[in-house]
Amino acid sequence: MADHDHHAHVPIQHRNRFPTLFEVLSRQTVAPLDLFSFYIYMRDQQRSVDYLDFWLDVAQHLQLCRLYVRRLHRSVFEDTPEMEKNSKRESFFPEGAGEGPSGEKGEVSDQRLSAFLRSDHGSRQHSPHPSQGSNYSHPSTRGDLPRPSFMTMDTSSPGEDSNSPGQVSSNGNGLRREDLRASAEKILYTYLLPGSEREIIIPQSILQDVQDAIEGPDQRSDPELFDAAKDYVFQAMERDAFPGFLQSKGLGNLVPQSMMIRLIVGLISFFGAVWASFILIFLDKSRVTRCWLILPFTVAFYFIFTHQYMLDPILALLGFSEYTLMDFNRIREPFVKKTLNKRSITTLGLFLLVDAAVCCLFILVPGKRL
Numbered sequence: 001m002a003d004h005d006h007h008a009h010v011p012i013q014h015r016n017r018f019p020t021l022f023e024v025l026s027r028q029t030v031a032p033l034d035l036f037s038f039y040i041y042m043r044d045q046q047r048s049v050d051y052l053d054f055w056l057d058v059a060q061h062l063q064l065c066r067l068y069v070r071r072l073h074r075s076v077f078e079d080t081p082e083m084e085k086n087s088k089r090e091s092f093f094p095e096g097a098g099e100g101p102s103g104e105k106g107e108v109s110d111q112r113l114s115a116f117l118r119s120d121h122g123s124r125q126h127s128p129h130p131s132q133g134s135n136y137s138h139p140s141t142r143g144d145l146p147r148p149s150f151m152t153m154d155t156s157s158p159g160e161d162s163n164s165p166g167q168v169s170s171n172g173n174g175l176r177r178e179d180l181r182a183s184a185e186k187i188l189y190t191y192l193l194p195g196s197e198r199e200i201i202i203p204q205s206i207l208q209d210v211q212d213a214i215e216g217p218d219q220r221s222d223p224e225l226f227d228a229a230k231d232y233v234f235q236a237m238e239r240d241a242f243p244g245f246l247q248s249k250g251l252g253n254l255v256p257q258s259m260m261i262r263l264i265v266g267l268i269s270f271f272g273a274v275w276a277s278f279i280l281i282f283l284d285k286s287r288v289t290r291c292w293l294i295l296p297f298t299v300a301f302y303f304i305f306t307h308q309y310m311l312d313p314i315l316a317l318l319g320f321s322e323y324t325l326m327d328f329n330r331i332r333e334p335f336v337k338k339t340l341n342k343r344s345i346t347t348l349g350l351f352l353l354v355d356a357a358v359c360c361l362f363i364l365v366p367g368k369r370l
Contacts (some may be wrong), residue, residue, distance in 0.1 A: 015335055018250050021242045025055065030332040032249040032321040045256060046241045050198040050281050051233050054191045058230050061183050062223040071110050071116060092334055121263045154297050180221040202232050251343065252310030253321035267301030273297045277362040284367035294359050305351045313344035
């Protein structure tokens, strides 16, 4: 398994750095570097949101496994004499499994959880009674739809949706062993198999191992079977998508569509200002009249600078970042706010310097009527 080297969790207010991908995925960050923003970035700019959805669905599958084992734990110890409970509790129930990529804290507990789910003891002897309300069946007979877009959810927790077994109550009531298998199969058939509806590209060896584990004689549904694929997807996002996300949201506050509109408006304003400047010069208009050139030049250089630096300094100083086109939300991550404020002051200084130099050039140059 891959050994990920991540920073330890640091409180948001004390984190004097950009967050890691693991912190973003673990919901330890706030806007504009939160999971919601990363989802939008992966969907709209990176065009690879299926990789993030796969990672979130595997994390949700781990939660389902925990709920199942907790319920199983309660059913086994319900009638156990008090003196025997403590000794059985440690050997039976793998408590405290983590959610991160393999190699993160909680890996040992995750391995225990997977080992327990693979055992005959866990799967056959003490399986909770099926719930009449369970709506899970084999994916081949249900025609499961892919995960709905994160943008349509009412919750801050991507990974919970109406088509997933995550709808069981928080104490695991209504969750069966068959639900875990259906969840694992849904991930396989939605993301991994060639030609699947939301296929992601992973090494063939990893795909084959997962497929054999789920469809083979063992019919595994433990979360450990997805470890290699989850690690691969995590590393791919960390390498290919996350640096661009930090640059876009940590060093700027505009989306590409807004930047393109600003570039177009800025160039039109610049050429219009230059055209008007030469007309006023060659008509020998007074310098007072030519002062009106300040307006189009200011608009032109402001928009060109905001495009160049991916940053609207006025909006940043007011504490806003653009999520989608013309949709602004408040910046809550302290380090990002501090970074953008510094960049905004520098950008404004350069903008005013260039704007003043060009305006003075066209206003103070002697006029000559042709």
